[in-house]
Amino acid sequence: MDTYTVLLVDDEEEVIQVIMRKINWEGLGFSVIGYANNGVKALEMVEEFQPDVVMTDIKMPYMDGMELANHIKAEYPTTKILFFTGFDEFDYAKEAIHLEAEEYILKPVNSVELINVFTQLKIKLDQEISEKRSVETLQKYYMESLPLLQANFYSSLIEGRIHEEEIPKYLSDYQISFSGPFFCCVVIHTSSSRVPEGANPLLLSTFVQKQAEERLGEKWEAKSLTYLGNTVLITQLKSENEVPELTDECDRFCRYAHRIMGAVVSVGIGQVCRSILELPQSYSSAREAVSYRAIYGAFRAINIKEIAPQEMSKSGEGNDMELANLFKMIRLNPAEDVVEAVDKYLDHISFPDKSLQQHHIDIMELVGALYRFAMNNDIVIKDFTGDVRKLYSSLLDKEPDALKKWLIDISLFFREKLISARSMSTKSFVFRAKEYVHNNYQDEELSLDSICEVLGVSNSYFSTIFKKETGNSFIGYLTDYRMDQASRQLIETNEKSYIIAKNVGYNDPNYFSYVFKRRFGVSPSKYRTEHTEVEK
The missing domain is CATH 3.30.70.270 (Reverse transcriptase/Diguanylate cyclase domain)
Structure with missing residues (x-):
C-alpha cells in the first residue's frame, strides 16, 4: 500500500497539533512530513520535500494560503491542495475552486469530516498512481510513440x-x-x-x-x-x-x-x-x-x-573513435580507464603491415589532436610551448614502450588539469555569488532566481554547486548574512528595528522579527538589550 506525504500549514500551532493528534494518519495511508506556520516557510518545505498533499489555512502572515497554492500549482501541479479556514466567505471558496483545490474545510476542524476527506483523497491518489503504473498503460504509451x-x-x-x-x-x-x-x-x-x-x-x-x-x-x-x-x-x-x-x-x-x-x-x-x-x-x-x-x-x-564551456563544440579529435574515446576518458573517468584507453588507441594504430609513412601520419595526427585539446581547454604544457616539430621528431624516435609511457603521462596530466580547472571554476562561481550577496543584501528582490539570472545559470546547477561548496543553500546563506548585518546594526547603531529591517532587505518588519528570532532565539529588541548591557 502506498503511503502519501502531507504538509500542514497554519499560523496557529495549536490547531496543527490538534489535527496531528486527532487523525490516525498511518491508518489512512498518509504520513505528516512536517508543518509550517506561514506560507513562505511552507513553500521552502514544498520545494525540499515535494509532498503529495498540502493542507493549508488561508489567512496567514507573509504569504497567505491562496498565494501559496498558486505557487504550488504552478511548479508542482500534481500536489493536492486542501484549504481549511475559519472564514466562510464565498470569494475564498470561489478562488479555491479556481485553484482546483480538493476540499474547502471550515474551522473548527471536525475529525470525522477530515477522515472522510483523506479517505476519498487516498482513493483518488491510488487511482492516479495505479494508472501511471499500469502495465497496460505503459504498453499503450509505447504503441502510441x-x-x-x-x-x-x-x-x-x-x-x-x-x-x-x-x-x-x-x-x-x-x-x-x-x-x-x-x-x-x-x-x-x-x-x-x-x-x-x-x-x-x-x-x-x-x-x-x-x-x-x-x-x-x-x-x-x-x-x-x-x-x-x-x-x-x-x-x-x-x-x-x-x-x-x-x-x-x-x-x-x-x-x-x-x-x-x-x-x-x-x-x-x-x-x-x-x-x-x-x-x-x-x-x-x-x-x-x-x-x-x-x-x-x-x-x-x-x-x-x-x-564544460571550454569542452563543447571544439573536439578536434578527428574521425578516430579510439582517440575520441581517450579524450572522453581524460574528461570523465578515473586514471586506470585513461591508461586502458591509451592501450586501445596504440593497439588501434599499431597494425603489423603499417608502413613507415603511415606511422609518421599517425604521430602527426596524435600531436595535432593533443595540441588542439590542450588549446581548447586552456591547458599550458611545456611539450607544446616550444617547437612542435621537435616534439614530433622526438616521438618518431621513441620505442613503443617509451611512446606509450609518454602518452599515458600527458593524458594523466590533462586529466588532473581538467579536474583542477573544474574545481577552480566552481569556487570562483561561488565566490562571485557571495560577493554579489555582500554588495546587494539590502535589495528585497534578491533571490535564487535573480542571482542565477546575474550569473547566467540554471537554479538546479547553481543550487547544487553552492551547497556542495558552502554546506548551505543560497537562501540560507543570504538569510544568515542579512541576520549577521542586522545584529551588528542593532548593537552598533540606535536605529529602529523597522529601519534596520529595511536596511537588510526586509520591507515587512514583522517578518524580519520572525526570521531574526528563528536565527538568534530572541527578538531584535531583546537582542539589543542583552548585548548593550554586556558592553556596559
Whole structure:
C-alpha cells in the first residue's frame, strides 16, 4: 500500500497539533512530513520535500494560503491542495475552486469530516498512481510513440544526414513545424540497471519518454524520439536566455520520474543552435552532458554550457573513435580507464603491415589532436610551448614502450588539469555569488532566481554547486548574512528595528522579527538589550 506525504500549514500551532493528534494518519495511508506556520516557510518545505498533499489555512502572515497554492500549482501541479479556514466567505471558496483545490474545510476542524476527506483523497491518489503504473498503460504509451516517418526524420536530423534543400519537402510531407527560432537537443537517459524490483526496463523507459512528452513537450514545442537507448527531445526556444529555465524544468522532471516510478533519470542539455541543420552538434553536446553524470551524479539535469564551456563544440579529435574515446576518458573517468584507453588507441594504430609513412601520419595526427585539446581547454604544457616539430621528431624516435609511457603521462596530466580547472571554476562561481550577496543584501528582490539570472545559470546547477561548496543553500546563506548585518546594526547603531529591517532587505518588519528570532532565539529588541548591557 502506498503511503502519501502531507504538509500542514497554519499560523496557529495549536490547531496543527490538534489535527496531528486527532487523525490516525498511518491508518489512512498518509504520513505528516512536517508543518509550517506561514506560507513562505511552507513553500521552502514544498520545494525540499515535494509532498503529495498540502493542507493549508488561508489567512496567514507573509504569504497567505491562496498565494501559496498558486505557487504550488504552478511548479508542482500534481500536489493536492486542501484549504481549511475559519472564514466562510464565498470569494475564498470561489478562488479555491479556481485553484482546483480538493476540499474547502471550515474551522473548527471536525475529525470525522477530515477522515472522510483523506479517505476519498487516498482513493483518488491510488487511482492516479495505479494508472501511471499500469502495465497496460505503459504498453499503450509505447504503441502510441511518434509515427515512424517522423521518428526517422528526427534521427536523420541529429545524425546530420539531411541536406538543406530536402528540408522543406520533409516538413511538408510529414506535417512537422519547426518555428524556433532557436533549437536545443535534450537527451534523457533512463538507467536500465537501476530499476525497481519487478519492473521491466523497456516499459520503464517508455513511461519516462511519455511523461517527458507530456511535462516538457508542450511548453518547449518538443519533437521526441528514441535514439540509441535514450529519449531525445528537440526543443524550440524563443531566445538563448531560456536555456536556464529549460534546465531547471528538466531537473524537476528527473526527481518527478524517480518519485512516481523509481526511475533513475539523468538529462543532458546541449548547445543552442539557430538552424535545425546544426542539431547534430547540439545532440552531440547533449549526449556528452549526460555522460557527466559520472561526476555530478544521476537524478539531475546537466547543461553542457554550465559544466564544460571550454569542452563543447571544439573536439578536434578527428574521425578516430579510439582517440575520441581517450579524450572522453581524460574528461570523465578515473586514471586506470585513461591508461586502458591509451592501450586501445596504440593497439588501434599499431597494425603489423603499417608502413613507415603511415606511422609518421599517425604521430602527426596524435600531436595535432593533443595540441588542439590542450588549446581548447586552456591547458599550458611545456611539450607544446616550444617547437612542435621537435616534439614530433622526438616521438618518431621513441620505442613503443617509451611512446606509450609518454602518452599515458600527458593524458594523466590533462586529466588532473581538467579536474583542477573544474574545481577552480566552481569556487570562483561561488565566490562571485557571495560577493554579489555582500554588495546587494539590502535589495528585497534578491533571490535564487535573480542571482542565477546575474550569473547566467540554471537554479538546479547553481543550487547544487553552492551547497556542495558552502554546506548551505543560497537562501540560507543570504538569510544568515542579512541576520549577521542586522545584529551588528542593532548593537552598533540606535536605529529602529523597522529601519534596520529595511536596511537588510526586509520591507515587512514583522517578518524580519520572525526570521531574526528563528536565527538568534530572541527578538531584535531583546537582542539589543542583552548585548548593550554586556558592553556596559
